[in-house]
Amino acid sequence: MKQALLSINDVSKKFGGLQAVDEVSLQVQKGQIKALVGPNGAGKTTLFNLITGAHLSDQGTIAFSGKDITGSPPHKVNEYGMARTFQILRLFNKLTALENVKVGCHRWTKVGLVHGCLRTSVVRREEKIITEKSMECLERVGLADSAHKLAGNLPLGKRKLLEVARALASDPELLLLDEPAAGLNDKETDELLHRIWAIRDSGVTVLIIEHNMNLVMRLSDEVAVLNYGRKIADGKPAEIQNNPEVISAYLGTGVS
Amino acid sequence: MDIFWQIIISGITSGSIYALVGLGLGLIYNVSKVINLAQGEFLTFGALLLVSMISFKLPLIIAIPIVLVIAALLGLAFERLAIRPAWQSSTTVLLITTLAVSIILKGIAMLIWGKDPLSLPSFSGEVPLKLGEVVIATQTFWVIGVLLIVAGLSWFFFNRTLAGKAILAVAENRDASALVGINNRLAVQVSFALSALVGALAGAVVTPITFVSYDGGTMIGLKGFIALTLGGMESIWGGIVGGLILGLIEALGAGYISAQFKDLLAFILLIMLLYLRPAGILGGALKKG
Amino acid sequence: MIVQLWAKFRNSLASWGIWLVFGLILVLPLVGLSEHYISLLTLSAVLALAVLGIDLLMGYTGLLSLGQAGFMAIGAYTSAILTVRYGVGAIPALIAAQAITLVTAVFIGKAVLRLKGYHLAIATLAFSVIMEQLLVNLRNLTGGPSGLAGVPSLSVGQISVTGGQSLFYLCMFAVMVAIFLLKNLTNCRVGRAWQAIAGDELAAATLSINTDNFKLLAFVISACLAAFSGSLYAHYMHFIAPEMVGMQASLNLVVMTALGGAGTLWGPLLGVVLLTFLPDFIAYLQNFQLIINGLVLLISIVFFPGGLAGLLTYLYNMIVERLFGRKEYLNGGGTKNEASSPVN
Numbered sequence: 097m098k099q100a101l102l103s104i105n106d107v108s109k110k111f112g113g114l115q116a117v118d119e120v121s122l123q124v125q126k127g128q129i130k131a132l133v134g135p136n137g138a139g140k141t142t143l144f145n146l147i148t149g150a151h152l153s154d155q156g157t158i159a160f161s162g163k164d165i166t167g168s169p170p171h172k173v174n175e176y177g178m179a180r181t182f183q184i185l186r187l188f189n190k191l192t193a194l195e196n197v198k199v200g201c202h203r204w205t206k207v208g209l210v211h212g213c214l215r216t217s218v219v220r221r222e223e224k225i226i227t228e229k230s231m232e233c234l235e236r237v238g239l240a241d242s243a244h245k246l247a248g249n250l251p252l253g254k255r256k257l258l259e260v261a262r263a264l265a266s267d268p269e270l271l272l273l274d275e276p277a278a279g280l281n282d283k284e285t286d287e288l289l290h291r292i293w294a295i296r297d298s299g300v301t302v303l304i305i306e307h308n309m310n311l312v313m314r315l316s317d318e319v320a321v322l323n324y325g326r327k328i329a330d331g332k333p334a335e336i337q338n339n340p341e342v343i344s345a346y347l348g349t350g351v352s
Numbered sequence: 353m354d355i356f357w358q359i360i361i362s363g364i365t366s367g368s369i370y371a372l373v374g375l376g377l378g379l380i381y382n383v384s385k386v387i388n389l390a391q392g393e394f395l396t397f398g399a400l401l402l403v404s405m406i407s408f409k410l411p412l413i414i415a416i417p418i419v420l421v422i423a424a425l426l427g428l429a430f431e432r433l434a435i436r437p438a439w440q441s442s443t444t445v446l447l448i449t450t451l452a453v454s455i456i457l458k459g460i461a462m463l464i465w466g467k468d469p470l471s472l473p474s475f476s477g478e479v480p481l482k483l484g485e486v487v488i489a490t491q492t493f494w495v496i497g498v499l500l501i502v503a504g505l506s507w508f509f510f511n512r513t514l515a516g517k518a519i520l521a522v523a524e525n526r527d528a529s530a531l532v533g534i535n536n537r538l539a540v541q542v543s544f545a546l547s548a549l550v551g552a553l554a555g556a557v558v559t560p561i562t563f564v565s566y567d568g569g570t571m572i573g574l575k576g577f578i579a580l581t582l583g584g585m586e587s588i589w590g591g592i593v594g595g596l597i598l599g600l601i602e603a604l605g606a607g608y609i610s611a612q613f614k615d616l617l618a619f620i621l622l623i624m625l626l627y628l629r630p631a632g633i634l635g636g637a638l639k640k641g
Numbered sequence: 642m643i644v645q646l647w648a649k650f651r652n653s654l655a656s657w658g659i660w661l662v663f664g665l666i667l668v669l670p671l672v673g674l675s676e677h678y679i680s681l682l683t684l685s686a687v688l689a690l691a692v693l694g695i696d697l698l699m700g701y702t703g704l705l706s707l708g709q710a711g712f713m714a715i716g717a718y719t720s721a722i723l724t725v726r727y728g729v730g731a732i733p734a735l736i737a738a739q740a741i742t743l744v745t746a747v748f749i750g751k752a753v754l755r756l757k758g759y760h761l762a763i764a765t766l767a768f769s770v771i772m773e774q775l776l777v778n779l780r781n782l783t784g785g786p787s788g789l790a791g792v793p794s795l796s797v798g799q800i801s802v803t804g805g806q807s808l809f810y811l812c813m814f815a816v817m818v819a820i821f822l823l824k825n826l827t828n829c830r831v832g833r834a835w836q837a838i839a840g841d842e843l844a845a846a847t848l849s850i851n852t853d854n855f856k857l858l859a860f861v862i863s864a865c866l867a868a869f870s871g872s873l874y875a876h877y878m879h880f881i882a883p884e885m886v887g888m889q890a891s892l893n894l895v896v897m898t899a900l901g902g903a904g905t906l907w908g909p910l911l912g913v914v915l916l917t918f919l920p921d922f923i924a925y926l927q928n929f930q931l932i933i934n935g936l937v938l939l940i941s942i943v944f945f946p947g948g949l950a951g952l953l954t955y956l957y958n959m960i961v962e963r964l965f966g967r968k969e970y971l972n973g974g975g976t977k978n979e980a981s982s983p984v985n
Contacts, residue, residue, distance in 0.1 A: 463932065
């Protein structure tokens with residue numbers, strides 16, 4: 097079996113008396129779109145936080161590209177090649193859309209104190225590359241015309257896309273999207289679908305948390321289902337659709 | 353041994369004042385999440401107002417209630433004129449708003465009472481009480497008594513009255529309390545009024561022991577904050593417990609180490625405390641994401 | 642086309658405007674500005690260095706530090722003690738002050754920067770109080786509450802900067818260099834990292850920004866600016882006492898920054914100049930000084946969270962809009978937002 101890009105083994109997290117994530121193992125293969133679904137409170141976002149270092153896991157290991165990254169702080173996780181978006185948006189509201197994306201370029205840029213203070217040619221060259229790259233990322237999500245608007249003043253749909261563009265700017269190998277379609281209308285959702293495919297086709301692996309089952313079935317190559325912090329199913333979308341445990345836990349609750 | 357008890361009594365006395373300031377700060381903080389840098393000025397105003405009342409030959413029994421009413425009105429005005437317009441702003445803006453108010457209050461105090469430190473005679477005569485070799489100024493009993501009464505009344509208010517329980521509910525969860533129909537705005541107003549009142553009362557009883565001048569509030573306000581941090585910010589009672597501990601530590605430090613470094617000790621204690629217990633105090637703010 | 646040209650002109654005005662103002666101030670002594678006002682401008686320039694440091698923390702990195710005067714104290718007293726007591730030259734003393742500050746700031750920064758919001762504010766204020774108490778109590782070294790007198794004029798090698806004018810030009814030069822460096826720094830990757838931390842620390846961290854390091858960097862730069870300001874302050878006054886660089890001074894510096902408008906570099910300078918000159922202009926209202934200071938601060942912070950800079954930007958945009966009937970806020974409009982975005 098080929099080595100997974102992201103490999104989570106028996107990871108658990110407890111908040112007070114609540115077992116938010118319970119011995120979950122999960123593999124994401126390079127080049128695929130993997131979806132993480134489950135009812136509210138199933139532990140999906142917590143799992144994201146454990147992967148990206150926002151929380152420390154109580155037990156278990158996380159490996160990325162064969163490297164053990166368990167317990168790495170968020171900035172290290174991004175350096176290794178993972179970028180994420182947030183369910184509750186965390187944009188830099190007082191900066192413009194373009195500046196938000198430029199922050200995303202931090203991972204592969206170098207300028208430090210001395211060059212920065214003197215604005216040497218190194219800085220000017222790097223800034224030019226950053227601006228080009230950032231505009232390109234904005235174009236990839238269709239936000240080029242909003243580049244100079246303040247992030248805080250954009251409508252919700254665009255803010256969500258902006259988080260995707262910002263994450264892409266760090267040139268990740270794996271992109272983690274936390275409910276990018278929540279709050280979008282059908283047309284926007286459809287657009288999003290195509291954009292995520294395009295991102296995958298550009299060589300970025302995607303792990304996505306999503307509620308919208310229709311979207312998940314169309315979008316993903318593999319689906320993992322969480323319920324009460326435990327993984328109850330993992331496989332191709334068609335298999336998942338017919339898994340009785342999944343139907344009772346998730347589809348049975350009447351969520352679309 | 354006599355020196356020890358002397359130190360303990362002095363510690364409890366100043367601790368009682370810190371406790372009252374801490375209680376006021378904690379009340380405002382828990383209800384409105386504002387750290388009030390003007391808390392010390394409530395104390396200054398209480399003290400200086402009482403000095404004026406006494407100079408009008410008013411008896412204490414009339415003067416103190418008048419001072420308290422004026423202080424409560426001051427707290428209400430503070431909330432209405434400064435806090436409410438800035439309500440939606442960031443932590444930084446709110447903190448600087450209270451800083452601005454403290455500057456204004458200092459300015460007003462300087463205008464009315466001048467720059468010289470003022471004091472009052474003790475409420476019950478200048479002859480101290482002697483227990484063996486330990487000498488206790490009568491005013492000490494007033495200070496400790498006021499703390500006990502305020503603590504008792506607060507307990508009663510927050511546990512036995514509807515208004516008090518409502519305020520506690522706001523302190524615990526603002527959204528939930530709004531959902532069940534509690535008027536958050538009113539709770540914030542009441543917290544400012546009560547806090548100003550408690551501060552002024554502390555100022556009134558402490559004046560015979562120390563001198564009070566227009567700009568003396570900042571330091572005592574900070575001591576109140578140290579008290580609150582020590583006792584735990586998330587509880588209305590934290591300030592009282594922390595205040596007494598702080599008073600005792602200061603007195604012991606002054607008595608056995610060096611009186612010069614009394615203030616220094618308190619602030620080093622604060623930094624150490626903030627450093628050693630960041631998770632306990634912060635509640636893991638960053639990790640909530 | 643015209644719109645683009647106009648936008649370009651406005652952009653360059655925003656970046657050159659500040660140098661234009663500096664140029665005007667620099668010629669003031671040549672056209673007969675009185676010694677008294679030159680002296681006040683010099684004081685403004687000295688304090689501006691400390692205030693720029695606060696702006697870096699408060700306006701760009703989103704960290705409220707109430708302890709800036711504590712680092713001013715380190716600078717001022719190191720310079721004063723070394724020159725007065727040990728006869729060290731002003732420049733070596735200044736360098737020593739910077740070195741001591743660097744070490745202290747790293748130490749203090751590592752301790753307090755784990756704290757957030759109010760806790761950070763109070764911890765830094767506590768640092769300032771501790772410094773003041775130490776200065777008062779370590780009499781043998783610092784001269785105690787009455788301070789240290791006889792600090793010599795600043796001298797570079799054999800050239801002594803004695804006259805009011807030469808000190809004025811020196812301090813103005815220092816401020817302009819500081820502004821130049823900080824403007825560059827805030828407009829590159831480092832500055833963006835700071836602004837990202839101010840915006841959302843966790844999001845910044847998930848984008849490879851080592852938030853602890855960048856916060857410490859801002860804190861240390863800020864402290865070194867404050868210490869530099871302190872050294873110049875001691876040489877300017879020829880005297881230093883604890884209360885000049887104590888807790889109240891810390892608060893005053895923050896007041897200047899907030900009043901001028903944090904996060905703009907030029908706004909806080911307005912705050913410094915205003916609060917340095919105001920007492921002089923309204924000397925006959927001396928008793929109302931505190932009330933006026935407090936009211937000005939309250940009104941500006943509550944109604945114009947961007948401070949004077951925010952107010953001026955708002956007025957500027959309004960006038961442009963009236964004159965040209967065109968809405969072209971570069972950043973999407975709104976006083977608060979305009980003010981909080983840094984100069985280009």
